[in-house]
Structures are given as C-alpha cells and as structure tokens.
Amino acid sequence: MKALKPLVMSGKEVLPLVEGGKGIAVTTGKSSGAWAAAGGIGTFSAVNADSYDKNGNMVPVDYIGKTRGERHQELIAYGIRGGIAQAQIAHEVRGGEGRLHMNVLWEMGGAEEILRGVLEGTKGLVHGVTCGAGMPYKVAQIAAQYSVYYYPIVSSSRAFRALWLRAYKKTPEWLGGVVYEDPWLAGGHNGLSNSEDPLVAEDPFPRVAELRTYMNSVGLHDVPIIMAGGVWFLRDYEDWLDNPEVAPVAFQYGTRPLLTKESEISEEWKNRLLSLQDGDVSLHKFSPTGFYSSAVRNDFLEDLHQRSDRQVRYSRAAEADLHVGIPLGRRGRPIYVREDDADKVRAWLAAGYTEGMATPDETMVFVTPESALGIKKDQIDCMGCLSQCAFSNWEQNEGTTGKRADPRSFCIQKTLQNIAHGAAVDHELMFAGHNAYKFGQDPFYANGFVPTVKQLVDRIATGD
Numbered sequence: 001m002k003a004l005k006p007l008v009m010s011g012k013e014v015l016p017l018v019e020g021g022k023g024i025a026v027t028t029g030k031s032s033g034a035w036a037a038a039g040g041i042g043t044f045s046a047v048n049a050d051s052y053d054k055n056g057n058m059v060p061v062d063y064i065g066k067t068r069g070e071r072h073q074e075l076i077a078y079g080i081r082g083g084i085a086q087a088q089i090a091h092e093v094r095g096g097e098g099r100l101h102m103n104v105l106w107e108m109g110g111a112e113e114i115l116r117g118v119l120e121g122t123k124g125l126v127h128g129v130t131c132g133a134g135m136p137y138k139v140a141q142i143a144a145q146y147s148v149y150y151y152p153i154v155s156s157s158r159a160f161r162a163l164w165l166r167a168y169k170k171t172p173e174w175l176g177g178v179v180y181e182d183p184w185l186a187g188g189h190n191g192l193s194n195s196e197d198p199l200v201a202e203d204p205f206p207r208v209a210e211l212r213t214y215m216n217s218v219g220l221h222d223v224p225i226i227m228a229g230g231v232w233f234l235r236d237y238e239d240w241l242d243n244p245e246v247a248p249v250a251f252q253y254g255t256r257p258l259l260t261k262e263s264e265i266s267e268e269w270k271n272r273l274l275s276l277q278d279g280d281v282s283l284h285k286f287s288p289t290g291f292y293s294s295a296v297r298n299d300f301l302e303d304l305h306q307r308s309d310r311q312v313r314y315s316r317a318a319e320a321d322l323h324v325g326i327p328l329g330r331r332g333r334p335i336y337v338r339e340d341d342a343d344k345v346r347a348w349l350a351a352g353y354t355e356g357m358a359t360p361d362e363t364m365v366f367v368t369p370e371s372a373l374g375i376k377k378d379q380i381d382c383m384g385c386l387s388q389c390a391f392s393n394w395e396q397n398e399g400t401t402g403k404r405a406d407p408r409s410f411c412i413q414k415t416l417q418n419i420a421h422g423a424a425v426d427h428e429l430m431f432a433g434h435n436a437y438k439f440g441q442d443p444f445y446a447n448g449f450v451p452t453v454k455q456l457v458d459r460i461a462t463g464d
Contacts (some may be wrong), residue, residue, distance in 0.1 A: 017457060037095050071383035212245060281437070
C-alpha cells in the first residue's frame, strides 16, 4: 500500500481521510473531534443535533407548538442550539489537530436558517460545510460569508456542473472539495437519478474521472474529490492515489466510524453491525424525501415493504375496470377495485388489515387499526423536519405540498431520533452503507473488538 500523502483541505495540511457526517444526532462532536485529533477531517452532523443543559444533561426535544409552523420554528431553534453544542465539543476534543466540518442536508427543514445560525455561533471553530440531499446552490454563498469552505455532495458530474454554472463559479476560492458519493453503495439517502437503474451498480472510477475532467476544464485542478460510499479498505483504491484521472483525491468513511469507542450509538446498534450479512442492507424508496436510501433490512423496513404490498388501485365509484365493490369501514361504504384484486383485498380484511388508507397515487394500502392510528398521529405531529415531506404533506414555504399525505412512508424525524437515543434497532430505521457486512468479516473487528477513532484512522491508513 502506498503511503498516504497529506492534502491541503480547508486551509490546512491533513490526512486525506474524512469522517462522513451522519444525522440525526449520530455523528457527534465527540466522534468528529477524535477524527480530527487523529489528523483527518472530522464531520459532526448539524441535522437535529443534541444540545445540553448547564449540567451536561441532554436537552429533550419536546414540541409544544399547536401548529406545524410553530413546531417548525422550534425545530430550527433546537437545530441551531444542537449544532453549536456539537461544534464546541468537537473543537475541544480535536486539540488543534486536523480540520472540523459540519454536515447539513439541503432538503432538511430550515436548512438555511440552521446553517447560518450554527456558523454564526461557532466562528473560528468550523472550517468547512458538507452538504447534500438536494441541489445546495446557496451553500457556497453562505459558507463564503462566514469564511468557511464548502463541500457539495454529488453523485454525478452532471450534478456538479449544474451547481458550478449556476452558483459555485462565483465563489471558487471557498470550494474546498467535491464529495462524490456512490449512489448504489452509500448509506442513508442516495443520489440516484431517474436515468439510473437502482439494481445495476456502476463502477465509480469512470464516474469520478468524468467529474475530474469537468473540474479541470473549469480550473479546479487542485480541488480534491472526496470519494464516499462503499469505501472500506483503502488498498482497493491504491490505483487512485496520484492518478491524474482522478487526483487529488481523499476518502470519506461513513459506516466504519459508527463502530468506535467514541461513537455514541447504542451498544445494541454496535452489536447489530457486527452481525450483518452480505445483502442485509437494501436500497428502498420509502423515505418521505422521495430519494432512494439504504438501510438495514429489519422489522421496520419489512413492515414498510409489506404495507406497500397490500396496495391496490381503487375508486369510490364503479368504473370500467374498477367495478367490484368491497364494503370498508364501520359504515360499510364500498370501494371499487379490479376483479383480479378483489380476493386479495378480502383476504387482507380477513387477516385484520381492515383500515384502508388512500395514497397520492389513486391507490389504497391496507393496515391494522393500530397501525392506522399510529400513522395518522405521526402525520398530525409533523414538525417540518424536511423542506417538503411526502408522508405528512408538509412544505416549509407553503405549509403543504397540496398532495395527499402518503401512508406508505413514515416520520423520519421520529424513527431517527428513536434509534439515535437507544430504541430497539429492529423497530427503527437503521441507515448503513452496503458494505456494513464487512464488520463481521474484517479481522480488525475479530472477537467483537471496537477500536478508538485513532486506532481506526491508523488502521485505514495502512490500507486495511
């Protein structure tokens, strides 16, 4: 394995190893500060981060607003307070070493206000902002105003080209790097376009080489590309180092830092990572963001799959192909379905899935009464954690998307808060990269070994 050469990133020479930021409240100041202390770039998540009282106790996130708009403002305030708290912790832990970045999602609710609020409250502590989940045109302008570097997350050269031409070419001096995130292998939300097959993964090298070619064409020869998504053994990328087709290049790790001493996820979560098998992480499109995302196939995800499987086209009045009436609900009001679907619906009703919930696509899904109550409560309790949400039909500018709320999705804020704070991992959304099964195969983790962040960074630098 070639020796890793340092790169100048965010104004300082560092190891070309970046910790990927993971929200909600997963990548904390403790973890990101330790990564920076090891000589790389630590990234804390400013997506609904935890904050603490004067005694060091975590401040519970309780919403008291009567309306979604009021709760949305509370969410922004919590987000700013939490982001500042994590930056302060990370700054203390890093001890002047490495660099410290914050991660935000452009499609999160109040992204611009939270980004500005955290940067305003952490002047001199944060050196860069990574931002994805959407097209973050404004992140360059905001970062430049606070004299910090910006790192857009893209999954194609085409996406970066659009960002560059519309916005980034105005502030090239603050473009610290471009994160290329493999849309087939990364954990969390993925940047697959409508033209790409989610079941047919493409080799990242030609895609990164295409990105480098475009970056060079607009004078960005010295701006690093950060390879993210699916990165495990650095030796697999040895040919990328000093390769003019892609270099200068750094590497981002999102999944591996979950299993460290400094990682503040639950022990149950850490143990589950060690037991994953190849194929346990799946790509799905249940997220209320509308993006594909990758998560561990568990009871939570299985329920969403089964819910969508219990789905048929329907009408409230008989039509040419929707003409078989089936009584539904306490009043026995009929819905009309295709003849081929009628027996399936009757079987679902007989099995206890007696609540029909309409979707935005003129279909109906069938769930138990208990599940229906839970879905409706979560939709009512919406606090606007996304700029727009298919599950609750929230939209932060208009208050509503104008579409029917989608019961095939879920409240992402609720489940990610739950798993980040100790809930049973089988019953919550558990994001992970597709190579997470390697925890159980990599001899580094033999006998349940959990390294410190420093031990992990040192190990990665050897090629393993």
